[in-house]
Amino acid sequence: MRPSEIFDLIKAEFPEVRAEEGTDAVVCPKEDLLKLCRWLKNGSLGFDDLHCVTAIDRKERIDLVHIFYSTSQKHILTLKIYLDAKDPSVESLAPIWRSADWFERETYDLFGITFLHHPDPRRILNPYDWKDYPLRKDYANPNFIPKPRL
Amino acid sequence: MEDSLSAQSMKKDIYTEEFLINMGPQHPSTHGVLSLECRLDGEIVMDCTPHLGYLHRSMEKIAENRTYTQFIPFTDRLDYVASINNNLGYCMTVEKLLKMEVPERAQYIRVIMAELNRIASHLIGIGAFAQDLGAFATPLFYGFRDREKILEIFDEICGNRLTYNYIRIGGVQSDFPEGLDKKINEFIKYMKLKIDDYDQLLTNNAILLARSKNIGCLSKEVAINYSITGPNLRASGIRRDIRKDAPYLVYDRFEFDVPLGANGDAWDRYKVRVEEIRQSLRIVEQAIHALPPGNPTSKANRIHKPQAGEVYVRTENPRGELGFYIVSDGSATPYRLKIRGPSFSNLAVLPELVKGLKIADIICILGSLDIVLGEIDR
Numbered sequence: 111m112r113p114s115e116i117f118d119l120i121k122a123e124f125p126e127v128r129a130e131e132g133t134d135a136v137v138c139p140k141e142d143l144l145k146l147c148r149w150l151k152n153g154s155l156g157f158d159d160l161h162c163v164t165a166i167d168r169k170e171r172i173d174l175v176h177i178f179y180s181t182s183q184k185h186i187l188t189l190k191i192y193l194d195a196k197d198p199s200v201e202s203l204a205p206i207w208r209s210a211d212w213f214e215r216e217t218y219d220l221f222g223i224t225f226l227h228h229p230d231p232r233r234i235l236n237p238y239d240w241k242d243y244p245l246r247k248d249y250a251n252p253n254f255i256p257k258p259r260l
Numbered sequence: 261m262e263d264s265l266s267a268q269s270m271k272k273d274i275y276t277e278e279f280l281i282n283m284g285p286q287h288p289s290t291h292g293v294l295s296l297e298c299r300l301d302g303e304i305v306m307d308c309t310p311h312l313g314y315l316h317r318s319m320e321k322i323a324e325n326r327t328y329t330q331f332i333p334f335t336d337r338l339d340y341v342a343s344i345n346n347n348l349g350y351c352m353t354v355e356k357l358l359k360m361e362v363p364e365r366a367q368y369i370r371v372i373m374a375e376l377n378r379i380a381s382h383l384i385g386i387g388a389f390a391q392d393l394g395a396f397a398t399p400l401f402y403g404f405r406d407r408e409k410i411l412e413i414f415d416e417i418c419g420n421r422l423t424y425n426y427i428r429i430g431g432v433q434s435d436f437p438e439g440l441d442k443k444i445n446e447f448i449k450y451m452k453l454k455i456d457d458y459d460q461l462l463t464n465n466a467i468l469l470a471r472s473k474n475i476g477c478l479s480k481e482v483a484i485n486y487s488i489t490g491p492n493l494r495a496s497g498i499r500r501d502i503r504k505d506a507p508y509l510v511y512d513r514f515e516f517d518v519p520l521g522a523n524g525d526a527w528d529r530y531k532v533r534v535e536e537i538r539q540s541l542r543i544v545e546q547a548i549h550a551l552p553p554g555n556p557t558s559k560a561n562r563i564h565k566p567q568a569g570e571v572y573v574r575t576e577n578p579r580g581e582l583g584f585y586i587v588s589d590g591s592a593t594p595y596r597l598k599i600r601g602p603s604f605s606n607l608a609v610l611p612e613l614v615k616g617l618k619i620a621d622i623i624c625i626l627g628s629l630d631i632v633l634g635e636i637d638r
Contacts, residue, residue, distance in 0.1 A: 133570050158484050162572075164598040166587055175585070177572060177600075181484055181498060184505050188572065209487035212608040220320070235313040235637060244321055245596075 111185045116155065123149060135175070135188040143191060144201050147176075150187070151206055156180045157187060160203060163213035165221040167247045172198050174223060199224040220245040276302040283622070285314050291388065292633030294607075296622065303618050308611045315637035323597035328354050328564045329429060331597070336423035338601060339635040341384050342578045344377040344414075346635075347427035349575040352508065353584035354429050356573055357566040366431040366556035367509045372444070372547045373417075373426065375540040379451065380410045381578035382491075382533045382540075385630040389530055390462055392627035393471045399462060406454055409447050416440060431558030441548050448545050455537050463531065472526035476613045476625035479524060486612070487605040490580025492629055495532045496524030502576040514546045526628035533630070536578075563592050579603050579630060601635035 113134040120127055120136060124146055127138045138146055150157040157178035166173040176189040191200060202225035203210040214225045215234040222243035225231060233240060242249055284295040293314035299307040319338065323331050335350040336343040348370055355362060362370075387403025411421045417440065418426040418433055426433045462468055478488070483496045493500055501518045503511040519535030521528030570587040580602025587596040606629050614622050 132568070135570075159487050161487055161574075161581075162583055162585065162598070162600040164585060164600075166596045175598075177583075177585075181500055186572075207487070208482075208485045208612075209605055209608065212604065213487075216604075233313075235316045237313070244318060 111155075111183060113187070116185060116187055119155060120146070120150075123153075130190060133188070135190045137190045137192065140191050140193065140200050143203075144206075146189075147203055147206050150178060150189075155185075155187075156182050158182070160207035160209045160213070161186070163203075163210060163217055165217050165223060165245075167195070167221065167245065169195065169247055171195055172221060172223065174198075174200060174217070176203070193223065198222065199226060201226050202228040204229055219243070222246065278306065281619075285311075291626065291631055294631075294633055294636075296610075298619065298622070300619060303620075305614050305617055305619055305622060308614050308622065310607060310610060312607075312633075313637055315633050317638065319599060319638040320597055323594050325593065327562075327592050328566075328594065329562045331594075332428065333423065333425045336425055337634060338599060338638065339381075339577060339579060339582075339603070339632045340422060341632055342377050342381040343422065343424050344373045344426060345381075345575065345577045346582065347424065348374050349573065349577070349582045350584055351427050351429050352575060353571060353573040353586050354564065354566070357569065357571045357586055357588055358429070358560075358564055360430050360560065363431060363554055363556050364510075364552050365435075365554040366558075368547050368551050369432050369436065369556050370427060371509050371511065371514075372544050372551075373414075373424075373432075375543045375547070376410050376413065376444075378540045378578045379537050379544075380407045382537050383407045385533055385578070386458065386462070386530060389526075389627040389630070390468065392623045393468060395462070395465075395468070399458070402454075402458070402461075406451060409450065413440070413443055413447065416443070428558045429564065430560040432556050435556055441551065444544065444548050448541050448548075451537070451541055455534065455541075458534060463534065468530075469527065472530065472624055472628065474523065475526045475617065475621050476628065477523055477525045478609065478613065482609070482612065483524065486609040488580070488609060489602050489605065490577065491532045491536060492529055492580065492606050494518060495521030495528040497521060502574055502581060508575060510547075511543075513550070514543045516540075516542050526624050529628040529630075565590060565592050574600075577602055579632065579635070580606060582635075599635075599638055601638065603631040603633075604636045607631050607636055 117129055117136055127136055130137050157180050159179040159181055161179040162177040164175050172193045172195050174191040174193055178187045202214055217223050219233040219235050278301055281298050285293040295311040297309040298305055319334055335346040338346045383403035383406055387400035390399035415421050418424050478496050480496050480498055483493050497520050499518055504518055516539045519532050521532050566588045568588055568590040572585045574581045574583045582602055583600030585598035586594050589595040613625050
């Protein structure tokens with residue numbers, strides 16, 4: 111199914127979603143996320159695979175990106191949620207797709223997005239006591255203790 | 261505490277105390293630097309928590325400070341056993357962003373290189389798996405011996421043996437040297453005999469069967485739910501291969517099968533890899549005969565400034581679906597680059613698979629999942 115056809119089907123069920131300009135992505139308000147995702151998985155579109163979770167720091171906001179794939183119908187969907195850069199928090203998808211567990215840990219680790227009701231909200235790639243979020247655009251290199259001069 | 265102890269001791273004469281052990285980060289069977297924190301009851305694994313990130317090099321942050329061409333050598337260091345496939349995935353993503361055409365000869369050369377690299381990667385996977393199960397050195401070094409022949413071919417083409425930096429945006433680094441197709445044909449003939457040898461030596465070996473049959477069974481639903489891809493998913497009996505489902509390059513012009521497993525156990529994952537080597541040989545054989553003339557090198561500039569936009573491209577890596585997600589803001593460097601490494605999801609299922617099994621089975625299952633930490637930690 112083409113992205114425009116998928117969008118029309120979602121739009122019929124969830125009138126609040128809109129298409130993003132310039133891309134194939136679908137933008138969803140964050141309150142509807144869990145309801146929409148349950149429908150995506152169990153409905154006629156059959157997105158049984160949460161393929162990838164990532165984020166884009168747009169400075170004034172953070173775009174959370176979910177990419178879904180349907181194994182039976184072989185189509186793909188990019189779903190975006192615009193989050194406030196000051197306090198980015200959103201519901202976790204881990205109860206619906208198990209793959210969300212590690213993907214969301216990684217997104218939290220690198221972007222500082224808080225996933226509510228996540229089963230294991232720890233960092234994953236950086237050390238557990240790391241400060242700040244490296245892939246934010248305003249990230250400053252940590253002030254490591256300078257090496258002694260020899 | 262006392263109550264539970266007495267209750268336990270009433271049930272069985274011998275009880276064991278729970279204890280924690282750390283496997284890794286320096287453990288020969290973790291295939292890199294991975295630490296597994298296991299909670300054990302005697303020999304039974306009750307819980308297993310992987311700790312990652314020992315190889316985290318901030319590839320995605322580095323990409324934001326490099327031009328599109330400069331980032332190609334970094335992709336070599338992701339899945340360092342199958343570098344060409346990483347180059348390919350990255351270059352195809354940038355080409356899609358730039359809407360660039362690739363010469364037909366370059367597309368054929370890319371297929372040949374990617375499939376040869378897939379064979380090399382699977383040989384390591386099979387060899388290391390057998391080594392983990394206690395077949396000390398022999399299968400691993402058979403694998404290395406045959407991989408050496410592929411590396412010699414690669415060495416002749418691009419001068420490198422592990423990190424190739426061969427596939428470039430809009431083409432490849434250089435054309436095949438004179439007489440190379442003869443060498444590749446010789447290798448195909450040689451490898452077809454050797455892969456039958458492996459089958460005889462390993463596939464129905466009593467020890468391998470006893471160690472890996474019905475161990476770590478991954479059902480279809482769990483596999484998809486964890487976003488497992490590649491041979492590990494196909495071993496569970498799901499026919500999903502991007503080379504067939506959404507053919508890229510010239511894969512639609514070749515005949516090949518998608519091998520499937522039945523139960524999704526460790527043995528099936530091993531068996532699917534053996535069969536995939538056979539199919540890759542078929543693809544290389546057809547591609548080398550149909551290789552069109554022309555100049556496969558790229559005529560594009562080295563600095564690319566794609567239009568603002570974003571693109572996500574998936575390719576079939578030896579370990580699964582490798583995805584690159586690039587966001588461009590119109591400048592010469594990516595605004596954001598996300599690498600979706602297949603091993604990351606493939607490893608995530610490990611705690612689920614090992615629960616309730618013996619500690620020796622962790623080694624078996626981890627070996628059969630065939631992960632590469634360079635791509636997990638990035």
